[in-house]
Amino acid sequence: MILLNVSRASARLASPQGERRLRHFTNRYRRAVLLGLVTVLALVLVGRWLNATKIGGQQPAEPFRIAGNFYYVGANDVAAFLITGPEGHVVLDGGYPSTAPMIMASIAKLGFNIKDVRVLLNSEPHPDHGGGLTVLQQASGAQLWASDASADSLAAGGDDPDLILPLRALIWIGVLGYPAARVDHRFKDGDTIRVGPIALTAHITAGHTRGCTSWSFPVLDGDRVLNVVSVCDLGVLATSRYPEQVADRERSLRLLQSLPAEIWVTNHARAWGRYRKFVASATAKSPVDAFIDPEGYRAYIDQAEAELRSGRAH
Numbered sequence: 053m054i055l056l057n058v059s060r061a062s063a064r065l066a067s068p069q070g071e072r073r074l075r076h077f078t079n080r081y082r083r084a085v086l087l088g089l090v091t092v093l094a095l096v097l098v099g100r101w102l103n104a105t106k107i108g109g110q111q112p113a114e115p116f117r118i119a120g121n122f123y124y125v126g127a128n129d130v131a132a133f134l135i136t137g138p139e140g141h142v143v144l145d146g147g148y149p150s151t152a153p154m155i156m157a158s159i160a161k162l163g164f165n166i167k168d169v170r171v172l173l174n175s176e177p178h179p180d181h182g183g184g185l186t187v188l189q190q191a192s193g194a195q196l197w198a199s200d201a202s203a204d205s206l207a208a209g210g211d212d213p214d215l216i217l218p219l220r221a222l223i224w225i226g227v228l229g230y231p232a233a234r235v236d237h238r239f240k241d242g243d244t245i246r247v248g249p250i251a252l253t254a255h256i257t258a259g260h261t262r263g264c265t266s267w268s269f270p271v272l273d274g275d276r277v278l279n280v281v282s283v284c285d286l287g288v289l290a291t292s293r294y295p296e297q298v299a300d301r302e303r304s305l306r307l308l309q310s311l312p313a314e315i316w317v318t319n320h321a322r323a324w325g326r327y328r329k330f331v332a333s334a335t336a337k338s339p340v341d342a343f344i345d346p347e348g349y350r351a352y353i354d355q356a357e358a359e360l361r362s363g364r365a366h
């Protein structure tokens with residue numbers, strides 16, 4: 053009986069009508085698979101294009117001197133800084149891959165040569181600060197220094213085990229993320245990176261990411277020595293959490309409170325009032341006065357502490 057059914061079924065398929073049905077099914081199946089592939093490809097390409105062209109926080113901005121040998125060379129919000137010296141310069145942060153050409157144009161506009169940049173530093177390795185480092189590295193030949201945790205992420209094109217899985221998946225297929233950077237040196241908390249007379253001390257202020265690095269350094273402005281602190285982002289993202297995060301943030305806040313800071317900045321320029329201070333410096337008796345803001349520094353840390361107590365994430 054079973055045999056009979058099978059032979060009837062094959063007879064149906066073998067009939068011209070059966071063959072047509074099979075062909076129809078095969079064509080529809082092929083079309084569905086093709087459509088699926090084209091859709092995935094289109095999503096990846098559109099995602100990559102958006103990633104390459106995204107302009108959030110990176111409209112071009114005028115470069116300017118903050119104090120002494122310390123300059124702003126970033127975009128309107130995604131920050132980057134240049135510290136110049138007779139034996140070579142330091143650039144802190146690279147923006148997105150597409151911010152890097154703006155940073156290079158700003159360095160040139162200030163009268164400096166990208167080829168004289170000897171050291172590249174990073175606040176944290178998310179795409180808006182780590183993404184452009186490879187472009188800057190290729191243009192300058194500079195050595196890139198990073199904390200252990202940041203180095204792992206920079207060398208993996210922005211991948212970070214603490215990110216939520218969907219974001220990591222988008223990095224793996226190239227929608228997020230950036231060209232992997234070549235990290236030349238890893239530093240420990242409290243190490244000082246030197247280029248001639250320039251000396252920047254690394255403070256690992258973990259929380260936003262595990263390797264988030266704040267920098268402190270003196271700047272000579274005229275006959276005044278001013279203490280600068282570049283604070284790593286103190287907010288936490290709902291998409292980037294890890295078990296020791298609260299304890300890390302407590303420790304980071306205490307450390308930052310202990311640093312003397314006449315001038316302070318962070319890697320998002322809106323947070324420290326880049327534009328407001330830039331405009332004020334144009335009319336100030338002494339241009340550097342507009343950037344001397346120890347109260348703003350304390351307020352920024354207090355605000356981060358309030359966020360920590362409230363458990364708020366961005």
Ligand SMILES: [Zn+2]
Pocket residue numbers: 176178260285
């Ligand atoms: Zn970030």
